[in-house]
Amino acid sequence: MAGISRRSLLKGMGTGLGALAAAGPLLNANKAFAAREKELNILCWEGYNSAQVLDPFRSKTGATVKAESLTNDPTMINRLRAGEINTWDLINVNNPWARKVMLPEKLIKPLPKAEFEPFFANMLPQFKAPYKWAMSEDGKDLIGMVQRFGPYSFVVNTDKISRKTAEDTGWDLFNDPALAGKYGILESDDWNVFNIFIVAGIDPFKVHTPEEMTKFEETAKRVFKGAKLIGDIASMNQALISGEIDLHLTGGTYSVSPARADGHPNLRAITPLKGPLAGGKGGISWIEVTSTVNNPNLSPLAVEFLKYVQAPDVAHTVAFAEGTFNPVAQMGNKACFDLFTKDELDAIQWDSLEEEMARSVEYDIVPDYDKALDLMNAAKRMRG
Amino acid sequence: MADIALAPAAESPAQLRLARRLSAGARCAIPVALLLGIGFLAPLMAIFGYAFATPRSFDVFRSFTLENFATLFDPANTVWVSFVWSCGLALTTVAILAVVAYPIAYGLNVVFGRWSPFISVLFVFPLFVSENVRLYGWVLFYIKNGVLDGTLKWLGLSGGPEVLFTPGITLFGMVYTYLPFMLFPMTLGLALVPRDLIDAARDLGAGRLFIWREIELPLAMPGILIGMLLTFVLAIGATAEAKILGGQSIIVISHDIEIAFTYSQNWPLGSAMAVVVTFFIGGLTLFALSKLDLDRMLGRR
Structure with missing residues (x-):
């Protein structure tokens, strides 16, 4: 240690830092040009961020793939609005956002139509090209690829409330004072927000009158006051299994499928037979659309990944990625459908999927969402 | 290691000028100052900037409005309910922990002897497991047909109490989570009390209560107060207990802030809430510290 003094050490560190500072811009420049070839960043709902989906793609391409999962669409979109457009390559959100919000705001860019349109031919019939939510409003551009979807209304324990009663009674179950404290x-x-509107007998996807908003507020206060708990998917399934609750508001194959796959087929996603939605429909469904971000330095792997998840085996993996299990549009391809076992089909309620989707309107944007959400948050606070 | 002291570094005129402006200590502190500036102050400044931005926008530092604060202090806004719940739960947690942790801290100093390190580790050990995992563990314990309810039914009894998803269980979760943060400062505080003083007081005829009130408690007070402050500051920002154990039977202020940043996408309002809470906690802490004379408590004056 005789040759090393504090002074020489500090001088050495100083020289090192100086060299690093001088080389920094060069290093960054290299990174900007080279690393995007082997780098992919995905902003998505859970599932696409699982190792089962990403690891084979990493091995195949040798790329560094990062995926961040969030649990609501507005947060993901605002990440792009807040300046992260340069970070992400793919964004995976529910159906209306790409077409109605992200494309007009230039947050995403169209896909090469000729390369991707043929994939729709192998999807379930309702997704055949030109599929509305995958296209721009003018119908000219293909703006995303579809994969996971499902009905999403509420979930019951059929040992306590039969499927028939739940489907017939529909959203009025949450207006029944006898069920207060049991959901x-x-x-x-x-x-x-959608579902409180529906429980109040109002179509959520329109501009609401002050009277409708008052009714929404009253319903929100009553429904939240009567709830035994508010929680995440795991908490809901655990409370249903243990018998703490008999049903829960907001839920579908996406939320209940893990419990069904885990040996609880008595828990079931319900789509009511009728409701106040357009055409008298009783439920709402969602369809995920994955789009390429309008990143000025978009990774070429973004389109490769979108093609990769169309393959029958990868689509099946996406359907049963960790977290939640869902039907996928690619089940229209026999090679993909045959990969699903009987238990897997039962977990995603394949037996009633078509009729439930037919009874549902597609997820849309509530024009006065901010106001309704503020009223609902206030109602939540008054629970205690 | 003869060359241990920093030698005068100035050699060129430029270096001489710099040396005149900054001492060696200040220069050495530059990396730390930069790190703190980027990692600690910058996010705080961003939050502060957002608090004055147009509601539901991302116009940070480009717009200035007091609208977010006006919304918060509007009498029609029910956000005060969340704030009162957070403060109430935090104060109650501190009060319960002060009573619960004191005997344990006393035991660790005086009673447990050679077992003290082992018992300390037992209290530290849960901190190695994620808080959420521990709280979900308690849910499994208390849930219907769970560990407690199932065991009692198996024994032929009527089952466990229905405590989950209530404000009471939220308080239980907070007391459980923050116990080590009260216990260890308190243990250190009690370790500061010289045994000689207690022995001398006893020799002079002082009773146990008198010794506790006049010697032990005042001398241990710095540790007790630091424990209380630490626990209060952590507890007022607690969210997981009210969410996981409490089933959101109440909404705490940190959860309200989270909702503003996520589902509401109203970053400016969320930032304004964060600023108000930060100033409240900061003000309260400074007020408490200004009223408490640690030197006097330590008997140094």
């Missing part, structure tokens, strides 16, 4: 509410506030 939970999934912490998914955008969907809860």
